[in-house]
Amino acid sequence: MSEIENHAHHRPLLQVDGVSLVYRTAVQEVRATHQVSFDVHEADRFVLLGASGCGKSSLLKAIAGFIPPTEGEIRLEGRAVQGPGPDRIVVFQEFDQLPPWKTVRENVMFPLLASGQLGRREARERAEVYLEKVGLSRFADAHPHTLSGGMKQRVAIARALAMQPRVLLMDEPFAALDALTRRRMQEELLALWDDVRFTLVFVTHSIEEALVVGNRIGLLSPHPGRVRAELNSQGWSLDRQGEAGFQAAVQRIHRLLFEDAGTAPSGGVTPVRAPVIPLQERRHA
Amino acid sequence: MSTHSLSATRPVPPLRAEYERELAPLSHVQPARALPWHTRLRTHAGARQALILIALAALWEAAARWQHNDLLWPTFTATLRALAEGLGSGELLVKAAVSLRTLLEGYALGVLAAFAFTALATASRWGRDLLGTLTAMFNPLPAIALLPLALLWFGLGQASLLFVLVHAVLWAVALNTLAGFQSVPDTLRMAGRNYGLTGVRFVVQILLPAALPSVLSGLKIGWAFAWRTLIAAELVFGATSGQGGLGWYIYQNRNELYTDRVFAGLVLVILIGLAVEGLVFQTLERLTVRRWGQQRG
Numbered sequence: 001m002s003e004i005e006n007h008a009h010h011r012p013l014l015q016v017d018g019v020s021l022v023y024r025t026a027v028q029e030v031r032a033t034h035q036v037s038f039d040v041h042e043a044d045r046f047v048l049l050g051a052s053g054c055g056k057s058s059l060l061k062a063i064a065g066f067i068p069p070t071e072g073e074i075r076l077e078g079r080a081v082q083g084p085g086p087d088r089i090v091v092f093q094e095f096d097q098l099p100p101w102k103t104v105r106e107n108v109m110f111p112l113l114a115s116g117q118l119g120r121r122e123a124r125e126r127a128e129v130y131l132e133k134v135g136l137s138r139f140a141d142a143h144p145h146t147l148s149g150g151m152k153q154r155v156a157i158a159r160a161l162a163m164q165p166r167v168l169l170m171d172e173p174f175a176a177l178d179a180l181t182r183r184r185m186q187e188e189l190l191a192l193w194d195d196v197r198f199t200l201v202f203v204t205h206s207i208e209e210a211l212v213v214g215n216r217i218g219l220l221s222p223h224p225g226r227v228r229a230e231l232n233s234q235g236w237s238l239d240r241q242g243e244a245g246f247q248a249a250v251q252r253i254h255r256l257l258f259e260d261a262g263t264a265p266s267g268g269v270t271p272v273r274a275p276v277i278p279l280q281e282r283r284h285a
Numbered sequence: 286m287s288t289h290s291l292s293a294t295r296p297v298p299p300l301r302a303e304y305e306r307e308l309a310p311l312s313h314v315q316p317a318r319a320l321p322w323h324t325r326l327r328t329h330a331g332a333r334q335a336l337i338l339i340a341l342a343a344l345w346e347a348a349a350r351w352q353h354n355d356l357l358w359p360t361f362t363a364t365l366r367a368l369a370e371g372l373g374s375g376e377l378l379v380k381a382a383v384s385l386r387t388l389l390e391g392y393a394l395g396v397l398a399a400f401a402f403t404a405l406a407t408a409s410r411w412g413r414d415l416l417g418t419l420t421a422m423f424n425p426l427p428a429i430a431l432l433p434l435a436l437l438w439f440g441l442g443q444a445s446l447l448f449v450l451v452h453a454v455l456w457a458v459a460l461n462t463l464a465g466f467q468s469v470p471d472t473l474r475m476a477g478r479n480y481g482l483t484g485v486r487f488v489v490q491i492l493l494p495a496a497l498p499s500v501l502s503g504l505k506i507g508w509a510f511a512w513r514t515l516i517a518a519e520l521v522f523g524a525t526s527g528q529g530g531l532g533w534y535i536y537q538n539r540n541e542l543y544t545d546r547v548f549a550g551l552v553l554v555i556l557i558g559l560a561v562e563g564l565v566f567q568t569l570e571r572l573t574v575r576r577w578g579q580q581r582g
Contacts, residue, residue, distance in 0.1 A: 066475055084478040094472040100577040101494045111480035114490065145578025163480075 011078070012039035013199055014063065014167055018072035020224075021058045032058040033225035035072065038218050040167065045193060045200045047214030047233075049207065051257060055225030056203045060171050063201060064090045076166060086115040089160040093172040095152045098144040098159075105131065105140040108159045117163070130158040133192060150181040157189070161196060170202045174209070183238055186212055190237075207253045211236045211246065219256050229256050331563075359545040368549035377534065377553060384515060384530030385557070387443065391450025392511045396504065398451060399458035406463050407488065416463060420456045428453035428514040432521060446518055453514040454507040461503025465496025498574045505566050512558055 016039075021032040032055035040046045048056040061067045063074055065084040074081040076088065089111065091097070098107050108127035112118045118126060131137050134154040144152055153173055160168055174182040186209065193200065204210050210217050211233050219228040231253070236246050326332050342361050349360040359367075371377035402419075405412035428449040435445040469492055477491035493500065519532025529537070531550055538546035574580040 061475075064475075064479060066478070084475070084481070086479070086481050088479075090475065090479055092472045092476070094470070096470045097472045097476045099473065099476075099491070099494065100579055101497070101573065114477075114480040114482050114486075143577055 010041060013042050013044075013077060014040040014201070015075040016040075016059070016063065016072075017075065019059070019062060019069045019074060020071035021055060021062055021067055022070040023058075031224040033220075036220070036225060036227055037072075038227060038230060040199060040201055043197045043199055045202060045213060045215045047210040047217045048201065048203045048220060049205070049210040049214075049217050049253070049257075050220030050225060051205060051222050053225075054220040054222040056205075056220055057171055059220075059225065060090070060169050060201060060203050063167070064088050064169055086111060086117065086163055087166045088169055089163045089165040090169045090171060091153070091156045091160050091173045093175050095144075095149060095176065097156055098152055100144050103141050103143055104136060104147070104155050107144065107155055108162050111159060111163050115163070126162050127158075130162040131155075133161070133195065134158045134188070148181075149177050150185060153177065153185060154188075157192070161192065161198065165198075167199045167201060170200065172203055172205070175204070175206075182209075187238060189213065207250050207257075208241060210253070211249055212238055212241075217253070219253065221257070334563075356542060356544055359548055363545045364548040364552055367543075367545040368552055371546065371549050371553075377531075377549070380529060380531050380534045380550075381553060381557065383528050384519065384532070387446050387530065388450065388511055388515050391447045391515070392454055392508065394447060395451040395454025395507060395511065396458055398455050399462060399503075399507070402455070402459045403462045403466065404488065406459075407466055407492065413463070416459060420460050423452065424456040424460065426452075428510070429517045429521070432518055436522065441522060445522075446515065449514055449518055450511050453510040457510055458500075458503040458507040461499050461506065462496065465499025465503070466492050468499070469495040494573075498580050501566065501570060501574065505562070508561060508566075509558070512554070516554055 016037055018035045018037050020034050020036070023030045023032055036055075036059060038046070048059060050056050058067060062069055063081065065081050065088065081088075099110065102110060105124070105127050108131060109120075109123040112123040112126060113120065117123075128137065128140070131140055134157055136151060136154055136158065139147065139151065144155065147155070156173070174185050177185060190213065192198075200213075202210075202213055204213070214233045215235065217231045217233055219231065220226065221228045231249075234245070234249070236249070240246055320328075346361040349358050349363075352358050355363065368377070402412075402416050406416040407413075431449050431452055432445065435448040439445040439448060473491060473495055477487055482490055515530070516532040516535075519530045520536050531554055535547050535550040538544075538550065570580065
């Protein structure tokens with residue numbers, strides 16, 4: 001692969017270095033990823049893209065510190081990640097990431113207070129700022145169960161951004177939303193990035209979403225997850241999805257993801273696999 | 286060939302003209318409107334419950350009058366009169382106070398012990414197995430069955446009552462709290478750990494509020510168990526240090542064949558239960574789990 005890029009003057013913010021993740025169930029070990037490496041730089045919008053079973057969500061959880069790598073290391077600013085911490089805030093796909101007993105404003109204040117980063121008054125002020133950014137100031141006193149799915153995800157994003165983490169981790173944050181809301185959220189996320197310039201690692205299984213949201217895309221092959229390619233996205237906006245260049249990029253990624261690398265003879269486009277993981281398929285000694 | 290004949294029988298939707306229209310603002314249609322008072326009353330749980338109670342009282346009165354035997358079954362009005370007399374003379378108030386004080390002490394002890402056990406069970410797998418085994422052993426054991434043993438160990442007094450009360454409360458509350466903790470979604474747990482919450486802060490700020498519906502239902506069940514255990518225990522061994530509770534009042538009046546007072550005592554037991562359920566627990570639920578959308582109203 002032509003992966004020789006010289007970043008000698010520019011040290012990556014986040015380094016995933018030869019990371020293998022292994023789940024242990026009662027009867028067997030399942031390898032989710034195998035020796036995955038990639039670098040994420042300051043203000044990157046790095047997208048991890050792959051089909052079900054490629055270990056992209058596991059990788060994100062490992063970066064967040066919830067899963068320790070069995071092999072390799074994850075470094076943030078040169079220091080190895082040891083466990084969960086408020087310098088890496090996760091926005092999950094599920095709506096129940098918001099404690100239902102806290103109002104929208106309290107939800108945004110919660111990590112600021114829990115991590116001891118700010119006092120109550122400063123936390124409140126910071127919460128107001130970020131709720132304003134996601135357009136939810138009017139709902140600051142509402143409880144999460146009264147909000148729509150898109151609004152809940154906006155609260156989760158405001159809560160994550162208010163922490164001003166070194167890296168913002170998003171695990172298919174828009175997958176549970178309807179298509180129209182998802183489009184708007186993607187636009188809003190890009191606008192927020194333009195405003196705040198946070199560093200983002202974004203997991204998705206949608207090629208279109210990857211091209212729109214990311215500036216760099218890591219493609220993962222499944223069972224176990226390995227890096228198939230890293231591509232640059234040309235800054236496609238949502239309204240350019242019809243263009244030939246965009247379609248060509250989609251086709252290229254589709255080919256990379258679904259034509260098995262080397263091993264199987266390529267017989268046209270393979271259909272998307274069933275999400276059932278053939279557990280015995282690969283067991284590395 | 287056959288495709289042609291197939292397409293002839295297959296229905297095809299008609300092609301219709303497209304249209305676009307400008308939508309005028311809806312100034313005369315209100316998006317929300319207040320419900321009339323009778324509809325709101327019907328949907329009010331308190332109103333429905335009051336109606337049910339009135340119907341039951343009427344049924345009681347009619348059945349007792351038809352039976353016409355004051356010694357076996359006094360009427361609703363006679364019971365009310367006895368209740369008013371008992372409350373007026375202060376006797377029932379004193380008895381109720383004695384019962385309630387013991388009850389609250391036993392309940393508080395039981396709940397504290399339950400939380401200690403649950404904390405142990407959340408902290409380690411051994412703790413969970415310990416709680417599971419103990420609950421399986423002791424939860425089916427009626428508290429009152431332990432009373433002879435309690436009397437043997439602690440004598441005829443407050444301590445014996447507290448012992449059986451703790452037994453009545455502990456297992457139900459611990460079981461429900463643990464079940465609640467175990468059903469807290471993973472995402473919420475990860476969110477909490479993401480912000481650096483661990484140990485007691487994690488339990489207090491994430492697990493306990495997230496499991497509150499189960500914890501509250503455990504507290505309710507524990508309360509009912511405690512109340513019925515206490516009355517039963519008082520019926521069995523009556524007065525402690527010269528002061529009897531409501532159970533003793535019921536027992537004494539049965540011996541003297543004041544059946545209306547027996548009923549008055551029972552009614553007071555029920556009333557206190559209703560009051561605690563309606564005032565304490567429902568208020569707690571309204572302020573917490575219902576407001577947070579964890580439980581339907």
